[in-house]
């Protein structure tokens with residue numbers, strides 16, 4: 001896409017102008033986000049000034065706590081622990097959920113048999129799974145991560161089952177005629193077709209998982225963002241609670257921008273047609 | 276040029292193939308269908324739409340095993356089969372060249388494909404994705420994939436359907452060029468009589484559903500003699516032999 005011709009530029013400057021407008025086009029969404037977030041901060045600061053209270057600190061106070069926690073290293077220690085649990089639970093949930101989902105989507109009788117189980121698991125509250133996991137398997141890391149994964153797996157199964165139902169059999173038949181190996185079939189035929197469903201499951205997955213991880217940490221771990229929030233809840237330190245929350249939200253945003261979106265752009269490069 | 280491979284022909288002997296529709300109605304698509312294609316021969320299966328041509332090819336490709344009867348594929352050289360489907364069926368997420376190379380057996384993966392791509396006019400399209408190709412180019416890529424595998428037998432299911440006549444004619448010539456460079460036993464499905472007369476050594480004429488063989492029509496003339504004059508003679512004698520067939 002190129003900007004409309006403004007008319008009053010010297011001849012020969014065409015390339016220069018178009019590259020500038022390309023840069024501007026790339027910066028506009030970033031700028032919009034920045035301005036929008038700044039607006040939210042201003043609103044928050046204004047509200048905190050209007051109703052001063054220990055339970056409602058302004059952005060300045062929260063920023064100070066954030067810097068202090070970052071300076072003594074606590075922030076990164078707890079962020080890292082939580083991030084590690086999120087990543088582990090995500091991988092487990094995606095792998096297990098995808099395998100089950102694809103199997104159910106491609107075997108109708110299995111699907112009919114296991115559908116009630118799926119409905120059951122979809123409706124078990126996260127808290128129940130977490131409590132049971134800690135009772136049965138002890139207050140350890142594996143129980144924590146497993147509990148989070150189990151909460152997420154039914155959602156992944158439902159999404160991937162849809163994906164498997166939408167698979168185009170003509171590609172599988174082509175692969176059979178040309179004798180693709182099993183790994184090649186997964187890599188070149190199956191996964192590219194499932195990619196939109198994997199992306200959808202990932203997106204809703206990460207958001208859900210990190211919220212459940214906080215609960216798991218609160219109930220049975222002695223470090224991590226969830227534990228810190230529980231600690232500061234008992235101390236009634238809202239500024240610290242907000243500092244940890246914002247820090248983790250920021251981390252998730254950065255992951256979305258620097259990891260998820262580039263991967264998705266790469267995976268869907270074949271959909272774009274040159275203009 | 277001598278045909279490649281040993282002498283076992285393609286032999287088809289399908290007693291019956293029946294489909295059960297969702298409502299429980301059964302449709303007999305093929306009944307007592309038997310024919311042979313000789314080694315290195317280009318044969319066409321000619322029959323009306325819906326008579327069971329695609330069904331036959333699917334059985335021969337091993338994609339449909341629910342039938343009674345038997346068939347034998349040519350052996351020797353490679354035991355590979357190649358197919359050009361009714362749709363190009365290229366993987367949309369792989370480039371033209373990746374699509375071709377993925378179909379190759381491990382031993383041929385790195386082979387030089389320049390000649391094949393040049394002949395088919397795809398030399399500058401190797402790094403394009405299928406969505407960036409016209410239907411005619413996608414069908415060429417599907418031909419490239421089939422011939423690159425150096426198969427023992429090649430199946431084509433109306434590879435030039437839904438193209439305008441000029442493009443289809445260009446592609447028929449390209450098909451003949453690559454096929455003549457390495458004459459493979461080939462079975463092509465079509466309902467276009469002119470196409471069958473132009474390309475094949477022998478035409479296997481099928482009846483309405485359930486498909487069985489009405490008769491054979493041999494075209495012994497070398498292909499480069501089949502000019503418009505000769506083609507209309509061939510058409511006339513075909514119509515004499517098979518008066519009811521379009």
Ligand SMILES: Nc1ncnc2c1ncn2[C@@H]1O[C@H](COP(=O)(O)OP(=O)(O)OP(=O)(O)O)[C@@H](O)[C@H]1O
Nearest residue numbers: 294295296302304323324325326327328329330331
């Ligand atoms: N999966 C299926 N289930 C039920 N009936 C089928 C199925 N596939 C094909 N048929 C029936 O078998 C018959 C032959 O179909 P087929 O696709 O082989 O025809 P065709 O000769 O290739 O036709 P066309 O020239 O239009 O491609 C048709 O009447 C069709 O209704």
Ligand SMILES: [Mg+2]
Nearest residue numbers: 328329330361
């Ligand atoms: Mg057909």
